[in-house]
Amino acid sequence: MIGLTHYLFVALLVFALGLFCVLTRRNSLGILMGIELILNAANINYLAFARFGPATYDGQIVAIFVIMLAAAEAVVGLAIVLGIYQTFHSIDVEATETLRG
C-alpha cells in the first residue's frame, strides 16, 4: 500500500535533484529547469498532504496556482534569457559575468 511517506520521499528526491541541477548547471535554461523541478516537488507535497490530510481542497488549489505561477515565471525568465543571448551571444552564466566585487 502506497502511503503519505512514499509521496513525501519522492517529493524530497525531486527537490534534491532540482537543487543539484541548480547548483551544478552553468546553462541558464538548465537552472530554470532545476527551478521547475523544485516547484513540482513542492506540488507533490501539497497534493500528498491534501490527499492524506484534512478534507479540504486547499492543497489542490495551491498546486494549481503554483503551476500557473511557474508558467508566469518561465515567461519572464525566457524573455530575460533571450535578452541575455542577444547581448552576450551566450546563455552560460559564467560567460555573462561582468559585475564582480
Place this chain on the structure above:
Amino acid sequence: MDLANVDSLSFIAPEIVLTVTMLAVFVLDRAVRAAERIGDAVRGGLALALVAMVWVPHELDGWLFARQLVHDPFAAFFEVLFALAAMATVWMSMGSAEVRRMQQGEYYGLLLAATIGACFMAASANLLMAYLSLELLSICSYALAGFVRHDRGSSEAALKYLLYGGVASGVMLFGLSWLFGLCGSLDLVEIHAALVAGSVPPATLTIALVLILAGLGFKISMVPFHMWAPDVYAGAPVPVAAFLSVASKAAGFALLVRVLYPTMSMPAGGGAWDVLGGVEWPQLLAVLAAVTMTFGNLAALRQQRLKRMLAYSGVAHAGYLLMGLVVLDDTGLEAMLFYLIAYYFMNFGAFAVVGILHDHAGSDDLGAYRGLARRGGMLPAVAMAAFLFSLIGVPPFVGFFAKLFLFAAVVQQELYTLAVIGVLNSVISVGYYFSVLRMMFVEPPAADAGVVETTWHARTLHVVLLVGTCALGVAAGPILGFARYSLQFFSG
C-alpha cells in the same frame, strides 16, 4: 470580522486604485507619447491610493476575501510605506535620463504591479496568498532590473535576480508545503492554533522554517542569501535599485514578522512573546543578524562603486533590522518599524543623489563624486552628507534614533553580545561612508569634470527626503508612538 468577497472590496480600495492606475498607464502609453504625462498620471494614482489608505476604515480589523487577506494596523503601516516608496521611485524615475530612454508604460506598469504585490504580501493571512504576492513582487522586479535594453549590466542583473530569486522562492514554497502538512492548514491563524496544541514535531518544523527563511532571507538580502544584491543593484537602473532596497526589503520583513510573530509565537504579557513549537529561531536569527551586518559592512569597505557600496550597506542594514526580531518583545518590533521609516528617507535620499551623478557622469564610480560640492552640486553634496550621516547613525538625524531604539531594545533583553557587535558595526560603517564624504568635500574636482546641474524636479525630491531625514529625528517620539500603534495583528 470575516468578510466575503464583495464586502471586502471597500477595504482594498488602495490596491484597486493602484490596479486601475496600472491599466490606465498601459492605455496612456499608447494614446499619448509624452513621458512626463505618464509619470504624472502614476504620481496622481499613487496620491489617490494614499488618500484611499487613509479613507479605509481603520477602526475595524478583520479578514477579507474569506480569510485570504487581513486588514489590521500592521498591514496598513506597510501599505503606506510601499505607496510612499513607489512615489519616491516614480519621482526619481521621471528625472532620470536612464529611465527616459525606456518604454514608459511598461516601466511604470511593472512598478505599480510590484507595489500591489508588496501591499498584499504585508496583508496576507494565508500561505497561498503570501506566496502569490511574493511572486508578484519578485517577477515584476526581475523585469524591472533588466529594463535597460542591450545593456550588459542590466541584462546580467535581471538574469542573476531571476535565477537566485527563482531558487529562493522555490525552496520557500517547499518549506511552506511542509508547514501546511505539519499543521494541516494554510491559514496562519489555524497554523498558530496547531502549534499551540503542540502536536507538531519540532525537528521537522525547524527544517520547514529554515527553508522558509531562505525565501524571505533572499528578499531582505540576509547573509547567506544576499549574493544577488550587489550585482542586481549595480546593473539595475538607479530608481529600481532604490525601490528594491527599500520596498522589497520592507515587504520581506513584513511577511517575516507575520510568520514569526503572530503565527509561530504567542504573546506572553507585557509586550513579550514566547516561541511556539519548540523551534529556537531567535538564536538562529541572532547569529544571522550578527553575520549579516558584519559581512555587509566589511564587504562595503572595499567597494569603489556607489551602487555596490549601497547594496552592501543595505545588507548590513538588514542585519540591524533583524536584531529587532531577535528580542522577542514588542519594543524590538517597534524599533524595527521605526528603522524602516528612517531607512526609507535616508536610503532613497542616497540613491537619489547617486541617480544625479549617474546621469551626469554616466557611472557611479567613487571618482565621479570628486569635488562635487565645488562644481555646482552643493545641494546634492550636502543632502548626501546628511543621508550618509543618518545611515551611520549620527545625531540629530533620524538614523541615530532608529539605531538608538533598536540597540536599546536589544540591551533591554540583555543580549549584550549582539548589541556590542551592532555598535562595532556602526563604527566600521563610518569607514566607507566617510570615503564618499571626503571625495565630495575635500578632494578638488578633476580638471575635466563638468559642472553638475540639477533640475528643480530633482532638487525638490532631495529637499523632501532631506527634511524627512532631519525632522523625523526631532519628532522621534510621535513616530515611535505610530510604530507602536501599527504593531497590532488581527487574529480573530
